Amino acid sequence: MAKQLNLLPAGQVIPTALHTEMQRSYLEYAMSVIVGRALPDVRDGLKPVHRRILYAMHELGLTPDRPYRKCARVVGDVLGKYHPHGDQAVYDALVRLVQDFSSRYPMLAGHGNFGSVDNDPPAAMRYTETRLAPIGNEAMLTEIGEETVDFIGNFDNSQQEPVVLPAQLPFLLLNGASGIAVGMATNIPPHNLGEIIDGLVTLIDQPELSDDKLFELIPGPDFPTGGEIIGSTGIREAYTTGRGSITIRGIAQIEEIQTGVKRSRRTTAIVVTELPYQVNKAGWIEKVAELVNQGRIEGIGDLRDESDRQGMRVVIELKRDADPQVVLRQLYHHTSLQTNFGAIFLALVDGQPRQLSLRQLLQEFLSFREQTLIRRYTHDLNRAESRVHLVEGLLTALSHLDEVIAILRQASDGSTAKITLQNELQLSEAQADAILAMPMRRLTGLEQQNLQTEFESLSEQIQTLRRLLSDRHELLKALKKDLRSLRRKFADSRRTRIGTQEAEEQSKKSSSIPNSEFRIPNSEEVALEFTQKGYVRRLAVNGNKPGRKPKSDNGLMENDFVIQTAATKTDENLVVFTSGGKVYPLQVGDIPPSSGRSLRGTPLISLLPGSAANGTESIVTQMLLPPETENIQALFMTQLGRVKRLAASELQNLTNRGLTVVKFKDEDRLLGVQPIEPGQFLILASAGGRLLRFGIDDEQLPILGRTAMGMQGLRLRKQEEMVGGVAIDDLKTNLLLVTQEGYAKRIPAHVLRQGNRGDIPTQALAFASKSDRLAGIVSATISEVALLTSNQRIVRLPVDKIGKWGKEGTGDRLREIKDNEKIISVIAIPATTSSGME
16 A cells, blocks of 8 residues: 655644734735735835836837837736736726826827726727827836835846836826725825925925814815815815815806797706716716706706817706806716715835825825935935046046056056056946956047036036035025926916815705705705605695595505605605614605606605616615704614614704614614603514513613614524514504414513513414514504505505404404415505695
């Protein structure tokens, strides 16, 4: 039998805990992503892929005065020499360096289709051509060969690549950067070159410059697509702490334009000429059209894109009776015509990620630039001293020409001549080699004069370089001179405006509460009707008090019916809860009005922000918030039996992004939300027909914070879920229980044992079959319930026709339910609804 190989010899097995090895490996992976891919270096503002693209193009000689070269050639060089990753990733990075709507100062010049602000994809790399842009070549690569930066081996150690490029400008601020690493992200906005250089020069002269003075020199970001920054609060926060939210608006003017076949009709239009940074124009236009079709934006008659090579122009024609300012505010509120730029000034400093303020970013660049100049001047000094040493030897030889000729005639070979020259004329080995290599033409008078001129020039250069290296003040003067020279060549005017503080306050107001106040001049009394299929109808009140029951549900879809009605005003707020535990705000005035009872209404989900409307969550319920919410509380119930009591004041001042009010674990989902009051009794029901009753007070059900997960309301068996809960004021109240197979009964609440939150519930229903389950529980104080069946039928059931049973009874068999269908939902129908509506 063959001897088994010993792959793990004794003494070489190192026992390691799995969690320790996983932690170490993950940290190594995270740091490789942070340093090697996702985050830019604070010195040159580049990620490794961008740095390698620029250096490869420098090696190819693709300077601004040379012809364009195919991008495929550049990508191939980058892949083969420095960046062994996907070619598409390299090409995407190259494209971004060309796009003038992505970079404030593009590092590369392109020839061909490199995409557009409409998010059109660029042409394939075999079609497009590129070369270095003047600013990329001069401000980033001109000093690369002067020992200004360190070089390391590439991935296979066959080439040398720079660790960092000798940037002469802080491109991290000029072009910005964005990237997502492991556990961290960066998002730095672009800035204006002239303002940044003014700030650098002033910081050199006044290191203790106050933040206020610095922010006057650099008032804010300058995005390549223009736009307007609303206020300075977000800018100041980002500049001082390294993190902040900057509100940006597009530029829109209200114009009178000619329309019609013969251009004979004049109408008012909103013309958008600039969009916020990184907003897709085509996608924005599509979103506006979608909102108009949904009725969420009113007053728009036509929408078209008239953009051309001269610039952007999106024309929004208004209806005859529309208020332009109102429509414009709707566009700001509902679309990305106004958006927030979340600034995060995170970059690599000495190989470690750090969040920096604006001052720290500028100081880090100045420190790097100073070290770069020291290395450059040291290199220049060494080269000048080496050359002047050789020129001194040549001049010495020319002044002793006869002796040199005699030595050369008498020498038997070159080595003897070299040694004799060193001894006779006191020359160094390098000087002797230079004399022996000197051509005969150097013996002419003109060449001798050229050598003397070169010697004097080198001596002066050496003196200047020694002064720069020995005197920091002179070094900083040279640094400022370089910066001012670059400013004269590449600075341009600011593109992004900075709005007033008044506009900022108005923006905050419109972002926290939907801006229907701009649409409806006065608060109006209206009635809302919510249907079982998720529609909402806003109906005007015709001077009568609400209260009469409607004659029919005209206008609703088949098998749809009203499940909730409310009299309210257009300036009041509605909050909508989704199955994922989030709540979204909606002002009543934002709900499109229904012009008659024949209309089915508007899907409520379509009125929520895009993140909610396009997601996988469904609406659980909705609640109107009165102006005063101090004494109002909400109860949240989940499918896995958790409950949470929350103050309604936590639901005020919501933004369009929504708010998470219940956090889940496992596969839990939000089951229901209802208003409650202290002193009430809460009855929770499980699918197994078990009920638990306990009081609503601070001991049993304390008020929790918004971020809390909630507490276990009742103990569930395996494969069992909670089906609902009811809050009642009086224990004499009857409860209505309905099973999936069509059994129903009324049971008094007082027959249930008083328990504590988290107890085992009491069995309160005997099932006719083992496969039956409880479908729902409601308070029997209402007159009618609706049963939704698995066959999508709606069965209306009068509550007073259901018999009263004890805990052991199965209940009445409902004749309306067929043998082949099950009840999946029990919905209480409101006893009254609004009247006097039109």
